[in-house]
Amino acid sequence: MIVLPADTRETILERAREGDPDEICGVLGGEYEPDGKSRVHSQYPTENVAETPRTRYEIDPEEQLAIFERLENRGEEIVGFYHSHPRGPPRPSATDEAQATWPDRSYVIVSLEPLVIGSWRWRTESDGQFERERVGGD
Protein backbone atom coordinates (compact mmCIF):
# COMPACT_ATOMS: atom_id res chain seq x y z
CA MET A 1 0.00 0.00 0.00
CA ILE A 2 1.06 3.59 -0.59
CA VAL A 3 -0.18 6.56 1.40
CA LEU A 4 -0.49 9.53 -0.94
CA PRO A 5 -1.65 12.69 0.88
CA ALA A 6 -4.54 14.52 -0.73
CA ASP A 7 -2.52 17.68 -1.40
CA THR A 8 0.23 15.68 -3.13
CA ARG A 9 -2.36 13.83 -5.17
CA GLU A 10 -3.94 17.14 -6.22
CA THR A 11 -0.54 18.65 -7.11
CA ILE A 12 0.39 15.69 -9.30
CA LEU A 13 -3.01 15.73 -10.98
CA GLU A 14 -2.69 19.45 -11.68
CA ARG A 15 0.78 18.93 -13.19
CA ALA A 16 -0.61 16.17 -15.40
CA ARG A 17 -3.37 18.47 -16.66
CA GLU A 18 -0.97 21.34 -17.30
CA GLY A 19 1.49 19.04 -19.07
CA ASP A 20 -1.15 17.54 -21.36
CA PRO A 21 -0.61 16.39 -24.14
CA ASP A 22 2.86 15.50 -22.87
CA GLU A 23 3.51 13.07 -20.06
CA ILE A 24 4.83 14.56 -16.81
CA CYS A 25 6.97 12.76 -14.24
CA GLY A 26 8.59 13.05 -10.84
CA VAL A 27 9.99 11.38 -7.75
CA LEU A 28 8.16 10.50 -4.52
CA GLY A 29 10.02 10.80 -1.20
CA GLY A 30 8.99 9.65 2.25
CA GLU A 31 8.96 6.40 4.22
CA TYR A 32 9.63 3.34 2.07
CA GLU A 33 8.54 -0.18 2.94
CA PRO A 34 9.25 -2.85 0.27
CA ASP A 35 6.26 -5.00 1.21
CA GLY A 36 4.30 -2.93 3.70
CA LYS A 37 2.91 0.58 3.75
CA SER A 38 4.99 3.31 2.11
CA ARG A 39 4.13 6.89 2.98
CA VAL A 40 4.73 9.80 0.62
CA HIS A 41 5.90 12.99 2.34
CA SER A 42 7.06 14.97 -0.68
CA GLN A 43 6.89 14.95 -4.44
CA TYR A 44 9.74 16.26 -6.58
CA PRO A 45 8.71 17.32 -10.10
CA THR A 46 11.23 16.58 -12.84
CA GLU A 47 11.60 17.42 -16.48
CA ASN A 48 10.47 14.76 -18.95
CA VAL A 49 13.52 14.39 -21.23
CA ALA A 50 12.09 11.60 -23.42
CA GLU A 51 12.41 12.24 -27.17
CA THR A 52 8.69 11.61 -27.66
CA PRO A 53 7.14 13.03 -24.46
CA ARG A 54 3.56 12.46 -25.61
CA THR A 55 4.03 8.72 -25.29
CA ARG A 56 7.20 8.30 -23.22
CA TYR A 57 8.76 9.67 -20.06
CA GLU A 58 12.34 9.70 -18.86
CA ILE A 59 14.11 11.43 -15.97
CA ASP A 60 17.59 12.78 -16.62
CA PRO A 61 20.14 10.96 -14.40
CA GLU A 62 21.80 14.18 -13.21
CA GLU A 63 18.47 15.64 -12.13
CA GLN A 64 17.56 12.29 -10.59
CA LEU A 65 20.76 12.28 -8.49
CA ALA A 66 20.25 15.90 -7.38
CA ILE A 67 16.72 15.06 -6.22
CA PHE A 68 17.86 11.92 -4.39
CA GLU A 69 20.42 14.01 -2.51
CA ARG A 70 17.81 16.65 -1.59
CA LEU A 71 15.44 13.93 -0.48
CA GLU A 72 18.07 12.14 1.64
CA ASN A 73 19.16 15.42 3.23
CA ARG A 74 15.56 15.83 4.42
CA GLY A 75 15.64 12.36 6.00
CA GLU A 76 13.38 10.87 3.34
CA GLU A 77 13.72 7.63 1.38
CA ILE A 78 12.94 6.94 -2.27
CA VAL A 79 9.32 5.74 -2.17
CA GLY A 80 8.83 5.63 -5.93
CA PHE A 81 8.00 7.67 -8.98
CA TYR A 82 5.01 9.07 -10.83
CA HIS A 83 4.14 9.81 -14.42
CA SER A 84 1.04 10.63 -16.40
CA HIS A 85 -0.87 8.90 -19.16
CA PRO A 86 -2.71 11.79 -20.86
CA ARG A 87 -4.79 9.38 -22.96
CA GLY A 88 -4.67 6.39 -20.64
CA PRO A 89 -4.43 3.53 -20.06
CA PRO A 90 -5.19 3.73 -16.31
CA ARG A 91 -2.49 1.12 -15.65
CA PRO A 92 1.15 0.42 -16.63
CA SER A 93 1.70 0.28 -20.39
CA ALA A 94 3.77 -2.38 -22.16
CA THR A 95 6.57 0.21 -22.34
CA ASP A 96 6.33 0.77 -18.57
CA GLU A 97 6.76 -2.97 -18.04
CA ALA A 98 9.64 -3.25 -20.50
CA GLN A 99 11.56 -0.35 -18.92
CA ALA A 100 10.84 -0.70 -15.19
CA THR A 101 14.06 -1.05 -13.18
CA TRP A 102 13.32 -0.29 -9.49
CA PRO A 103 12.39 -3.46 -7.60
CA ASP A 104 9.63 -3.03 -5.00
CA ARG A 105 9.32 0.73 -5.51
CA SER A 106 5.93 2.31 -6.27
CA TYR A 107 5.13 3.48 -9.78
CA VAL A 108 2.20 5.89 -9.53
CA ILE A 109 0.32 6.51 -12.77
CA VAL A 110 -2.02 9.47 -13.31
CA SER A 111 -4.39 8.72 -16.16
CA LEU A 112 -6.37 11.71 -17.45
CA GLU A 113 -8.70 9.77 -19.75
CA PRO A 114 -10.17 8.04 -17.83
CA LEU A 115 -9.32 10.06 -14.71
CA VAL A 116 -7.68 7.52 -12.41
CA ILE A 117 -4.67 7.60 -10.07
CA GLY A 118 -3.26 4.14 -9.42
CA SER A 119 -0.04 2.66 -8.08
CA TRP A 120 1.92 -0.48 -8.78
CA ARG A 121 5.01 -2.07 -7.28
CA TRP A 122 7.60 -3.50 -9.65
CA ARG A 123 8.17 -7.10 -8.53
CA THR A 124 11.14 -9.03 -9.90
CA GLU A 125 10.67 -12.47 -8.38
CA SER A 126 9.89 -14.06 -11.78
CA ASP A 127 10.43 -12.18 -15.05
CA GLY A 128 9.25 -8.93 -13.52
CA GLN A 129 5.72 -7.69 -13.27
CA PHE A 130 3.69 -4.83 -11.85
CA GLU A 131 1.64 -5.62 -8.78
CA ARG A 132 -1.24 -3.27 -8.08
CA GLU A 133 -1.28 -1.69 -4.63
CA ARG A 134 -3.88 0.22 -2.70
CA VAL A 135 -3.61 4.02 -2.70
CA GLY A 136 -4.63 5.52 0.64
CA GLY A 137 -5.06 9.11 1.78
CA ASP A 138 -3.72 10.84 4.86
Added chain:
Amino acid sequence: MHVTVDVKGEDTYELELEAVAGAAADGEATGDPADATPTYADLLREVELSPHEVSVLVDGRPVPEDQPVESDHVTVLRLIKGG
Protein backbone atom coordinates in the same frame (compact mmCIF):
# COMPACT_ATOMS: atom_id res chain seq x y z
CA MET B 1 42.66 0.56 -6.50
CA HIS B 2 39.78 0.48 -4.04
CA VAL B 3 36.45 1.54 -5.57
CA THR B 4 33.21 2.41 -3.77
CA VAL B 5 30.12 1.68 -5.85
CA ASP B 6 27.03 3.40 -4.45
CA VAL B 7 23.84 1.95 -5.93
CA LYS B 8 21.36 4.67 -5.03
CA GLY B 9 18.40 3.46 -3.01
CA GLU B 10 20.09 0.12 -2.41
CA ASP B 11 23.52 -1.05 -1.30
CA THR B 12 27.04 0.34 -1.33
CA TYR B 13 29.78 -2.02 -2.50
CA GLU B 14 33.51 -1.85 -1.77
CA LEU B 15 35.48 -3.43 -4.62
CA GLU B 16 39.12 -3.96 -5.45
CA LEU B 17 39.74 -3.02 -9.06
CA GLU B 18 42.35 -5.74 -9.46
CA ALA B 19 39.78 -8.39 -8.52
CA VAL B 20 37.30 -6.90 -10.98
CA ALA B 21 40.00 -7.00 -13.68
CA GLY B 22 40.60 -10.68 -13.02
CA ALA B 23 36.91 -11.50 -13.14
CA ALA B 24 36.50 -9.54 -16.38
CA ALA B 25 39.43 -11.35 -18.02
CA ASP B 26 38.11 -14.73 -16.87
CA GLY B 27 34.84 -13.98 -18.62
CA GLU B 28 36.46 -13.34 -21.99
CA ALA B 29 37.59 -15.94 -24.49
CA THR B 30 40.75 -14.03 -25.37
CA GLY B 31 43.00 -11.50 -23.72
CA ASP B 32 45.75 -11.46 -21.18
CA PRO B 33 44.49 -10.88 -17.63
CA ALA B 34 47.49 -8.65 -16.97
CA ASP B 35 46.34 -6.27 -19.72
CA ALA B 36 42.70 -6.21 -18.69
CA THR B 37 41.51 -2.75 -17.75
CA PRO B 38 38.18 -2.90 -15.96
CA THR B 39 35.45 -0.71 -17.38
CA TYR B 40 32.42 0.72 -15.64
CA ALA B 41 30.46 -2.09 -17.31
CA ASP B 42 32.75 -4.58 -15.54
CA LEU B 43 31.95 -2.87 -12.24
CA LEU B 44 28.25 -3.19 -13.01
CA ARG B 45 28.68 -6.90 -13.72
CA GLU B 46 30.31 -7.31 -10.30
CA VAL B 47 27.22 -5.88 -8.61
CA GLU B 48 24.89 -7.83 -10.93
CA LEU B 49 23.45 -4.88 -12.81
CA SER B 50 23.11 -4.35 -16.56
CA PRO B 51 24.12 -1.17 -18.44
CA HIS B 52 20.61 -1.33 -19.95
CA GLU B 53 18.95 -0.63 -16.61
CA VAL B 54 21.27 1.93 -15.02
CA SER B 55 23.37 5.07 -15.51
CA VAL B 56 26.86 5.36 -14.07
CA LEU B 57 27.86 8.75 -12.68
CA VAL B 58 31.21 10.10 -11.49
CA ASP B 59 31.23 13.46 -9.68
CA GLY B 60 27.55 13.81 -10.54
CA ARG B 61 28.08 13.37 -14.30
CA PRO B 62 27.22 10.35 -16.47
CA VAL B 63 30.18 8.40 -17.84
CA PRO B 64 30.14 5.91 -20.74
CA GLU B 65 30.00 2.36 -19.42
CA ASP B 66 32.70 1.18 -21.83
CA GLN B 67 35.29 3.58 -20.38
CA PRO B 68 38.05 2.30 -18.06
CA VAL B 69 37.44 2.97 -14.37
CA GLU B 70 39.37 6.04 -13.27
CA SER B 71 37.47 7.10 -10.17
CA ASP B 72 37.45 5.56 -6.70
CA HIS B 73 33.81 6.54 -6.12
CA VAL B 74 31.06 5.62 -8.55
CA THR B 75 27.34 6.29 -8.29
CA VAL B 76 24.90 3.94 -10.00
CA LEU B 77 21.34 5.00 -10.73
CA ARG B 78 18.59 2.73 -11.92
CA LEU B 79 16.85 4.42 -14.88
CA ILE B 80 13.43 5.99 -14.42
CA LYS B 81 11.61 5.77 -17.74
CA GLY B 82 8.63 4.26 -19.45
CA GLY B 83 5.66 5.16 -21.58
